[in-house]
Amino acid sequence: MRLENFLALTQTSLYNEPCVNNFESIVFEARKVKRGDLFFAYNEEEIAEAVQNGAYGVICTNKPLHVEDNEIAWIKSADIDETLKRVLRFKMIEKEVIVYECNEIILKLALQVQTHASLLIAHGNLQNIYKHLNAAESRSTILFSPTLNDKNIFANAKTLPNTAIEQIEIMEQTLFETSFIYDDIFYERQLISPLFMPYLEELLHLYKSLNINFRIRKFTPIEHFEPVFTNKKFEVKSFGASDKVLIFESNRDLMASEIDFLQHRASWANIVFILPTGSAYEDNTNIYEYKSKDEILDILKATSFNFALIIGVDKSILDTKQKIQAQLTLDF
Numbered sequence: 001m002r003l004e005n006f007l008a009l010t011q012t013s014l015y016n017e018p019c020v021n022n023f024e025s026i027v028f029e030a031r032k033v034k035r036g037d038l039f040f041a042y043n044e045e046e047i048a049e050a051v052q053n054g055a056y057g058v059i060c061t062n063k064p065l066h067v068e069d070n071e072i073a074w075i076k077s078a079d080i081d082e083t084l085k086r087v088l089r090f091k092m093i094e095k096e097v098i099v100y101e102c103n104e105i106i107l108k109l110a111l112q113v114q115t116h117a118s119l120l121i122a123h124g125n126l127q128n129i130y131k132h133l134n135a136a137e138s139r140s141t142i143l144f145s146p147t148l149n150d151k152n153i154f155a156n157a158k159t160l161p162n163t164a165i166e167q168i169e170i171m172e173q174t175l176f177e178t179s180f181i182y183d184d185i186f187y188e189r190q191l192i193s194p195l196f197m198p199y200l201e202e203l204l205h206l207y208k209s210l211n212i213n214f215r216i217r218k219f220t221p222i223e224h225f226e227p228v229f230t231n232k233k234f235e236v237k238s239f240g241a242s243d244k245v246l247i248f249e250s251n252r253d254l255m256a257s258e259i260d261f262l263q264h265r266a267s268w269a270n271i272v273f274i275l276p277t278g279s280a281y282e283d284n285t286n287i288y289e290y291k292s293k294d295e296i297l298d299i300l301k302a303t304s305f306n307f308a309l310i311i312g313v314d315k316s317i318l319d320t321k322q323k324i325q326a327q328l329t330l331d332f
Contacts, residue, residue, distance in 0.1 A: 001087075003057070003073055006038075009090055010083045015063055015074035020056040026087065026134075027055075028127045038073075040080055042127070059083060081126055088130050088153050092142075097133075099142045100206060101157040104251070105199045107145040108222040109192070114215040115207065122149055129153070141210060165208040168201045170194065175265060175307075176227045176239075185216075191239075192219045195261045225249055225258055228315050234300065236318060246300070246318075247309045255279065255311045262309060269306040274299055276312040293317050 003021045007013065024036035030046035033039050035054030041047050044060055051058065057073035058064070064074060077083045092099070102110075110121050120136055122129050122144035129149060133142065144154070151157065171186070172179040173194040180187055180197070182204060192200065207214045221227075228246045229237045249258055255275065262271050274296055275281060277289045288299045293313060300308060 001038075006087075007075070010077070010086045012059065012075050012077045012083055015076055016070055018057070018073040019071040020073055023056055026084075026130070040084060040127075042080060084126055084130060085150060085153050088126075088133065089155060091134060092153065093155050095136055095138045095140065097136060097138075097140050097142050097154075099144065099154045099157040100160055101144055101146055101151070102160055102202070103199070104145045104147045105196055105222065105224060105254075106160070106203050107143060107148065108224070109196070109200050109219070110143055110203055112216075112219050112222075113203065113207075114217070115212050119143065119207075119210075119212055122153075126150075126153075141212070143206075160202050160206050161209045163205070163209075165205050168197055168204070170197065175262075176225075182216075187216055190216075190219045191221065193225050193261075194265070195225055195258065196222075223248075223314060224251060224254060225261075226315060228318065230318075234318070243306055245307050246315070247307060248313065248315045249309065249311050250314045252276065252279070252312055255281065258309060258311075259283070262307060266307060270304060271307045271309065272299075272303050272305045274308060274310045279311070 001023055003023070006023065023038040024034070025038070026040060027033045027037045028040050028042060030039065030049035030053065033050045033053040033055045036056050037054070038057040038059065039047070039050035039055040041050070041058055041060040044062060047058055047060065047064065051069055051072065055072060057075055059075040059077050059080065061077055061080060063076070107121065107123060111123060118137070118140055120133060120140055120142045122133060122142055136142070166183060169181040170178060171181060176191065176193050177189050178192050178194050178197060179189055204214070226248045228248065229239060229242045230244050230246060231237060231242055232244065249255065259273055259281065271286060273287045275287060275289055277291050279289065281287060288303070290296050290299060296310060296313065296317060
């Protein structure tokens with residue numbers, strides 16, 4: 001890309017009057033810079049290395065204390081992420097990609113379904129998305145979630161088709177596993193809750209409508225409604241190995257649907273709901289509120305339950321065994 005076009009596209013400016021007028025590629029790691037590249041200095045400590053490796057330009061938010069090479073372009077950006085988004089948006093328009101937006105559950109399920117190369121899934125941080133999509137072929141299909149990434153990186157996005165081509169037939173189900181038939185193929189004991197089967201159906205409808213070949217192997221947890229089986233000491237056990245289950249959900253927007261699901265599908269069980277303070281859930285039955293992660297551990301220690309749905313955090317609160325043992329010591 002020509003320097004003058006880059007400046008106009010990104011609304012950035014120059015610190016100097018360089019000799020270079022064109023860049024080969026955009027690079028984020030100094031060690032990967034080659035002659036002719038434009039270095040996005042997310043880590044400004046790497047600028048000297050990038051210049052030494054042949055960068056024709058450096059884009060940064062702070063004026064360099066020492067302009068080591070006045071022949072290359074030193075570019076000022078108020079926000080490097082916003083600058084990169086503008087470049088990515090331009091490239092996606094140039095490639096005429098076809099973009100579908102979905103919720104984060106569908107996107108995370110899509111990451112576990114194998115498809116052919118013409119379908120790209122935008123996920124991860126902005127730098128990784130840029131690397132992934134910059135290599136896309138023209139007219140590629142892209143799936144992304146506006147709850148995970150900025151919608152403005154795409155000029156236009158379509159919603160998923162809502163006409164059912166073929167329904168999923170559920171054969172057996174527990175709270176956390178589902179056996180089902182789709183397109184005359186039986187998928188046995190998949191680690192996906194029946195709660196999320198409508199989302200999977202939406203995803204497979206998209207693939208069918210676009211004639212995208214796909215293959216489902218084994219699902220793994222998608223970090224939503226994620227069960228962790230534990231004993232009375234809150235030591236993690238293998239899946240299904242205990243009758244005491246902590247269920248983690250970091251996305252508060254899914255709170256109501258997951259509470260309703262448990263109340264209807266596990267009415268026989270002793271269920272507690274541990275919610276962030278101020279969640280204002282109307283049904284106060286078996287609901288406990290917390291202000292800090294430490295309070296969650298205290299509530300679990302003092303409460304009898306089969307299932308504990310914990311909203312607003314993930315299972316990382318169980319990562320440090322010493323911390324759990326110190327705070328959840330029980331008398332036997």
